[in-house]
Amino acid sequence: MTEMEQVDVLVAGAGMAGVTAAIAAARKGARTLLIDRLPFLGGNATAGLLGNFLTFHNMKGEQICNGIPQEFVDACIELGGAFQEGHLRNAYGNAYSVTPIDAEVLKLVTQKLSLEAGVQLLLNTYTLGPIMDNDRVVGIRVANKSGESQIRAKFVIDASGDADIIAASGAPFELGDDQGKTMSISLFSRMGDVDLDKHLQYVKENPDNFMLGEDPYIGKTKAEIADSLKTYRDYPLVTGYYKAVKLAQSRGEFHPNRQRIVFSISPTPGVVTINSTSMLGLSGVNAAELTQVAIEGREQIFKVRDFYRKYVPGFENCYIIDSASAIGIRETRRIVGEERLTTDMCIAGQKGPNDIGQGSYCLDVHQASGVIEHKHIKDGESYGIPFGTLIPQKIDYCLVAGRAVSSDRFANGSVRNQAHIMSIGQAAGTAAAMCVEQKVGPRNLSVALLRDQLIKDGAVV
Numbered sequence: 001m002t003e004m005e006q007v008d009v010l011v012a013g014a015g016m017a018g019v020t021a022a023i024a025a026a027r028k029g030a031r032t033l034l035i036d037r038l039p040f041l042g043g044n045a046t047a048g049l050l051g052n053f054l055t056f057h058n059m060k061g062e063q064i065c066n067g068i069p070q071e072f073v074d075a076c077i078e079l080g081g082a083f084q085e086g087h088l089r090n091a092y093g094n095a096y097s098v099t100p101i102d103a104e105v106l107k108l109v110t111q112k113l114s115l116e117a118g119v120q121l122l123l124n125t126y127t128l129g130p131i132m133d134n135d136r137v138v139g140i141r142v143a144n145k146s147g148e149s150q151i152r153a154k155f156v157i158d159a160s161g162d163a164d165i166i167a168a169s170g171a172p173f174e175l176g177d178d179q180g181k182t183m184s185i186s187l188f189s190r191m192g193d194v195d196l197d198k199h200l201q202y203v204k205e206n207p208d209n210f211m212l213g214e215d216p217y218i219g220k221t222k223a224e225i226a227d228s229l230k231t232y233r234d235y236p237l238v239t240g241y242y243k244a245v246k247l248a249q250s251r252g253e254f255h256p257n258r259q260r261i262v263f264s265i266s267p268t269p270g271v272v273t274i275n276s277t278s279m280l281g282l283s284g285v286n287a288a289e290l291t292q293v294a295i296e297g298r299e300q301i302f303k304v305r306d307f308y309r310k311y312v313p314g315f316e317n318c319y320i321i322d323s324a325s326a327i328g329i330r331e332t333r334r335i336v337g338e339e340r341l342t343t344d345m346c347i348a349g350q351k352g353p354n355d356i357g358q359g360s361y362c363l364d365v366h367q368a369s370g371v372i373e374h375k376h377i378k379d380g381e382s383y384g385i386p387f388g389t390l391i392p393q394k395i396d397y398c399l400v401a402g403r404a405v406s407s408d409r410f411a412n413g414s415v416r417n418q419a420h421i422m423s424i425g426q427a428a429g430t431a432a433a434m435c436v437e438q439k440v441g442p443r444n445l446s447v448a449l450l451r452d453q454l455i456k457d458g459a460v461v
């Protein structure tokens, strides 16, 4: 096994949390290495073909995510990978705004901003586990086309989504519900040749068949909201067609694992991102089960296409452009951190002096049974994400960034979404660089100084 040169900050996983963390660390002067198993950056936002960021605002319309995440959106707008206004109002009502993003443009934007910040990339590389010196993480072992090697680092950020490094270090974590069952898994696809004006006309005539104005804070009926829709851009994240799904299920034309379909519009006319497959009872951290998911997901995609062609107005001629190159894993491990984000804290819109970011998306859990449950934040508020939720217990010089932060299941159902994990990423990268500079672990870092720095850099804490 060879040993590579030491870096200051090593970020394992280049999803949006990892990319944001790496950029933040490099901009603070840390020699930063960003590693991913894929040949491009963005994680589920690009490889998973997500198609949007949720959500930069609370239900009152206040922007609660800014800084580097907003830079990604601005750069995507410039390259035609987002709508001119960036964030669109979202009639669904699970969030105030949704930010449709083109996955191919985002691959370029994340790469560009990373390289400009001085981040060193190592792609097509699998992380194998941490190198420990007692309780201190001092690097990671990796495997790639060059063989196996060790990379030493003064600080490690686990942004694998699954807390792979932290779990392998022996630090505690939780997995799924009380029985270890995790949320449903989906394989996304993109479809072209879609007439969204025709679809919108159907929505306006059948509002009860859709999720519209879901958060009670909005205080409007579905009919009132449907009436106010002027263009398909006013309903960018569509969910519904309950009746058609039920009918198709009774005819064996749609899988039985969900009660409604979801798709989001894209900046490319006639192209939508489809989120309508669902695989239940399988784990995102078990290789055999992931293989089963891949097989099932591919079969479902074509049945889903046939469903849209037959039952969804405007989709009569739709075709599959591509399917996601990574399977959409909603939930696996959550670290046990120095602090824990709870359902009650989220719903109450609780904020505190140690917050390093804010979250506002509804608490959205896709149960292993297929039932989707939502809880809403009181009075259209946002909640604070305490720094301690990023600090794994029992180990040092390591933070988590992304959906594996310390949280209960419903809190995780909110904080796992893209805007929030990018805010966490900016905080993790900034904190890591400050720790390296001050030669301290995260427990000894002044959260007040971290917050000051984040605010200076445009973030909302």
Ligand SMILES: Cc1cc2nc3c(=O)[nH]c(=O)nc-3n(C[C@H](O)[C@H](O)[C@H](O)COP(=O)(O)OP(=O)(O)OC[C@H]3O[C@@H](n4cnc5c(N)ncnc54)[C@H](O)[C@@H]3O)c2cc1C
Pocket (backbone or CB within 6 Å): 012, 013, 014, 015, 016, 017, 018, 035, 036, 037, 038, 042, 043, 044, 045, 050, 052, 053, 054, 055, 125, 126, 127, 128, 159, 160, 161, 162, 164, 185, 186, 187, 275, 327, 328, 329, 330, 331, 401, 402, 403, 404, 416, 417, 418, 419, 421
């Ligand atoms: C089906 C589905 C629908 C969703 N819908 C939305 C939505 O509409 N809007 C929204 O905002 N959010 C949505 N989310 C949530 C959001 O996409 C994820 O929670 C978010 O991507 C988490 O970001 P992350 O950076 O923590 O992890 P990821 O995006 O998963 O990134 C992790 C990265 O680590 C890499 N990696 C993992 N393990 C290793 C390893 N061992 N070695 C090397 N690299 C590794 C992966 O390749 C990946 O690039 C959805 C999620 C799913 C699954």
